Amino acid sequence: MRRRGPACSGRRASWRLRWCAARLCPARRDNALAFWPLYPTFLRALFTRAFTKGIRDPLHGRVRESEWRAAMVSLRDSIVYCHACAAESFYDADAMRATGHGPTCWSCGVEVQLPARIRVGRSVVMLNHDGALYPHHLDDARRYDFSRVAATVTRHPAQPHVWGLKNLSDEKWVVVGTGTITEVPPGRSVALAMGTRIHFGRVEGEIRV
Numbered sequence: 290m291r292r293r294g295p296a297c298s299g300r301r302a303s304w305r306l307r308w309c310a311a312r313l314c315p316a317r318r319d320n321a322l323a324f325w326p327l328y329p330t331f332l333r334a335l336f337t338r339a340f341t342k343g344i345r346d347p348l349h350g351r352v353r354e355s356e357w358r359a360a361m362v363s364l365r366d367s368i369v370y371c372h373a374c375a376a377e378s379f380y381d382a383d384a385m386r387a388t389g390h391g392p393t394c395w396s397c398g399v400e401v402q403l404p405a406r407i408r409v410g411r412s413v414v415m416l417n418h419d420g421a422l423y424p425h426h427l428d429d430a431r432r433y434d435f436s437r438v439a440a441t442v443t444r445h446p447a448q449p450h451v452w453g454l455k456n457l458s459d460e461k462w463v464v465v466g467t468g469t470i471t472e473v474p475p476g477r478s479v480a481l482a483m484g485t486r487i488h489f490g491r492v493e494g495e496i497r498v
């Protein structure tokens with residue numbers, strides 16, 4: 290006969306967590322199921338692999354630490370805010386390609402209006418009102434370096450509906466727009482316009498709106 294365990298209160302007691310993990314207590318299982326559809330396709334695929342092939346064939350299927358690390362940074366870069374209620378959701382490129390729609394807000398149910406985004410190096414970063422780029426994004430030799438802000442989303446001082454990306458790095462950017470090439474020195478900004486390409490020095494980014 291299986292021994293009955295204590296009721297799970299959700300408190301962070303290590304022995305309770307171990308018991309819950311082993312016995313799949315309803316409270317934690319329901320929590321995981323409720324959150325599951327909120328996450329982007331790439332992360333759900335990684336979890337699925339980890340707990341299917343990764344368990345059956347650890348040698349070939351296990352998700353490596355470096356993959357988890359890269360996925361967590363991508364998840365961070367995917368955060369968007371609902372324009373109606375400000376709740377956080379995640380941009381899902383795979384779902385966008387399949388449906389043509391952005392995420393549905395888990396809190397108020399509207400389709401989230403996506404902010405501009407930038408594909409830079411191996412990352413796609415959502416340029417929210419408080420968005421920023423770090424050395425991690427702008428230099429492949431400095432992966433996972435979030436020690437300083439290299440660029441921040443900013444609002445035009447005279448035209449509040451115009452958003453830009455401000456150069457907070459020590460290097461000059463070269464911006465290629467529609468038939469124009471301009472330089473953006475440290476402290477200056479470039480407008481977030483569709484198709485604008487920014488040479489950051491070691492990588493290039495392209496704005497999508």
Ligand SMILES: [Zn+2]
Pocket residue numbers: 371372373374375376394395396397398399
């Ligand atoms: Zn909402």
